[in-house]
Amino acid sequence: MEVPEPERVGVSEFGGRTTRIEVYGELESTNTRLRELASAGAAEGTVVVARSQTAGRGRAGRVWHSPADAGLYASILLRPGIAAERGHLLTFAAAIAVAEGLGGLGVEGLAIKWPNDVLVRGRKICGILTETSLLDGRIDTAVVGIGINVRRAAIPEDLAGVATSLETEGVEVEPAQLLTRVLERLAVWRPGAEGRPADGEIVRRWMELAPMARNAAIRVASGNESFDGVTAGIGDDGRLLVRRADGRIERLASADVSVREK
Numbered sequence: 001m002e003v004p005e006p007e008r009v010g011v012s013e014f015g016g017r018t019t020r021i022e023v024y025g026e027l028e029s030t031n032t033r034l035r036e037l038a039s040a041g042a043a044e045g046t047v048v049v050a051r052s053q054t055a056g057r058g059r060a061g062r063v064w065h066s067p068a069d070a071g072l073y074a075s076i077l078l079r080p081g082i083a084a085e086r087g088h089l090l091t092f093a094a095a096i097a098v099a100e101g102l103g104g105l106g107v108e109g110l111a112i113k114w115p116n117d118v119l120v121r122g123r124k125i126c127g128i129l130t131e132t133s134l135l136d137g138r139i140d141t142a143v144v145g146i147g148i149n150v151r152r153a154a155i156p157e158d159l160a161g162v163a164t165s166l167e168t169e170g171v172e173v174e175p176a177q178l179l180t181r182v183l184e185r186l187a188v189w190r191p192g193a194e195g196r197p198a199d200g201e202i203v204r205r206w207m208e209l210a211p212m213a214r215n216a217a218i219r220v221a222s223g224n225e226s227f228d229g230v231t232a233g234i235g236d237d238g239r240l241l242v243r244r245a246d247g248r249i250e251r252l253a254s255a256d257v258s259v260r261e262k
C-alpha cells in the first residue's frame with residue numbers, strides 16, 4: 001500500500017504539550033490515516049487534517065461527503081487509558097468542544113443532538129466519528145474524527161434540507177482557524193473522560209447543549225425498527241433514555257433520532 005505524504009507538518013498545542021499536526025491535500029479518510037499513525041506509536045494530541053477525503057466515513061457505515069476545501073476534515077488522537085464503558089465521555093467532550101468552538105465564532109442557535117451531531121437552528125453542521133481500540137478492557141487509542149461543513153459545497157444535494165454550513169450561517173472562517181478553536185476547547189474537556197472535571201460536570205454541560213435529550217418528542221429509527229417516544233435524559237453509560245407510549249424506558253446505544261410534533 002502506498003503511504004500518503006503530508007503537504008505540511010506542523011506542531012500543535014494540546015493540553016499543555018506540543019504535538020504533531022499533519023496536513024494532507026487528499027486522503028481516503030483522516031480517521032484511517034490517524035489510526036495507522038496510532039498503530040505506529042503516535043502520541044496523544046496528534047492531529048491529521050485533509051483538504052479533501054475520497055472515502056470520508058460517517059456513523060453507521062455512511063459516507064461523509066468531503067469535497068476539497070469545503071469543510072474541516074480532522075482527526076485527533078487520544079490515548080486515555082480509561083475503561084471502555086467511559087468511551088462516550090470522549091465523544092461528549094468532542095461535541096462540547098465543537099459547539100463551544102463554533103459559539104466562539106459567533107454562531108447562534110447551536111445544539112448537540114445525541115449521539116454526536118452538532119446542529120445550528122436544527123440543521124446538522126458537524127458530525128463526529130470516534131473509533132477506539134481496546135487493550136485489556138481499556139481504551140488504548142481513540143481517534144476522534146470531526147467533520148464540519150464550512151462552505152455550502154460541503155453539503156450534498158440530498159441533505160440540503162437537513163444540513164447547514166458556516167457559509168450558509170453567514171460566518172466566514174478558514175478551516176485551520178476553526179480547528180485551532182476546537183482543539184483549544186477539546187483540551188479543556190478531554191480530561192473530563194478521566195473524571196477531571198468530574199463526570200457530572202461534563203454530562204451537565206453536554207445536557208445544557210443538548211435540549212433534545214430531555215422531554216423532547218422524537219422518532220427513533222434503529223435497524224428495521226422505528227418507534228415514537230419522549231426523551232428522558234442520558235444514562236451513566238451515555239445511552240439515550242427514551243420513554244415509549246406504554247411507559248417502558250428504552251436505553252439506546254446507537255440509533256437515528258429525529259424530533260417530531262408532540
Ligand code: BTN
Nearest residue numbers: 029031056057058059127145147
Ligand atoms: C457522522 O455524523 O456520521 C460522523 C461524520 C464524521 C466525519 C469526519 S470527517 C473527518 C473524519 N474522517 C472520516 O473519515 N470521518 C470523520
